[in-house]
Amino acid sequence: MIFETHAxxxxxxxxxxxxxxxxxxxxxGIGRIVNIGADLASTASSIALAEKYPFIYAAAGVHPSDAAQLNEHTFQWLSEQTAHEKVVAVGEIGLDYYWEKDPEVRANQRYWFRRQLNLAREKVLPVSIHSRDAAKDTLDIAKEEHLAEIGGVVHCFSYTVEMAREYLNMGMYLGIGGVLTYKNARVLKEVVDYAPMDRIVLETDSPYLTPVPNRGKRNSSLNLPYVVMAIAEIKGITTAEVEDITWENAMKLYRMAE
Incomplete structure (x- = not known):
């Protein structure tokens, strides 16, 4: 069975x-799914899905692009959602400088990234980190806030082997999805080759980042076997081994007993 860690x-x-x-x-063959909150509304709807389907779990968090939604009142609400029995992480949180160039808005992203990291620490939950075009600031904050003590996954990992080494040294997992199947994914393939199998988890980011051969269509967890095959080829192991190892990794990541 396949464990989908981010949809x-x-x-x-x-x-x-x-x-x-x-x-x-x-x-x-998709055994478990974690549906990830990206803002206040999607945190609520992720929890609703988790309540409806036994194999779905939820993460509660606000994506950096929606950090403007957060204030002390809404942050208190978010904090309360983490107490739900099927919330297994705080996420997705982090920094995204791809679209946002305003220094004040970027500073606000950093502020709420720190606050959500510390929420995870307080609630003893792992984090799902989003980082796009913000490698240095994300890593600096991770170190300053002692991410190694919190734990979690760098979702849709998109940086270099050197950056992967930094996060792996903190005990973090790397989320690997459809991008691995793209022709221009040389750097990510190097990361997967470098990373130990016990630090890799599977994800889609559905409905986005659909793997080849379905690139351009809406993504779903049903496409994860293509990612499994790509990892198996790089690692020189069977697809069954990839599924088994990444399942165990995801169980440990989200601290699930069974």
């Missing part, structure tokens, strides 16, 4: 067939 099935792109798609997952 967004509350996204409007699934509105027409969400129920039938999710009901097909178990039979297709």
């Amino acid at each position: 967004h099935y509350d996204d409007k792109m699934f509105d027409e067939d969400r129920e039938s798609l999710l009901e097909s997952m178990q039979e297709a």
Whole structure:
């Protein structure tokens, strides 16, 4: 069975067939899914999905691009959501400088990244970190806030082997998805080759980042076997080994007993 560690099935792109798609997952070999909060509304809808489906779990958090939603009142609400029995992480949180150039807005992202890291520390939950075009600031904050004491995953890892080494040394997991199958993914393939298998977890970021051969279409966890095959080829192991090891890794990442 495959453990999908990062998806967004509350996204409007699934509105027409969400129920039938999710009901097909178990039979297709997708054993567990963590649906990730990206803002206040999607945190609530992720929890609602987790309540409806036994194999779905939730993460509560606010993506850096939506950090403007956070204030002391909404942060208190977010904190309360982490107490839900099926919330297994704080995320996705972090920094995203790709679209945002305003120094004040970037500073606000950094502030709420720190606050959410410390929320995870307080609630004894791992984090799911989003970092795009913000490698240095993300790593600096990770070190300053002692990320190694919190634990978690760098979702959709997109940096170099050198940066991967920094996070692996903190005990973090690396989230690997459809990008690994792209022709221009040389650096990510180097990272997967370098990273120990016991630090790799599978993800899709559905509905985004669909792997080859379905690139350009809406993504879902049903495409994860393509990622499994790509990892197996790089590592020189079987697809069954990739599935088994990444399942165990995800269970440890999200601190699930069974």
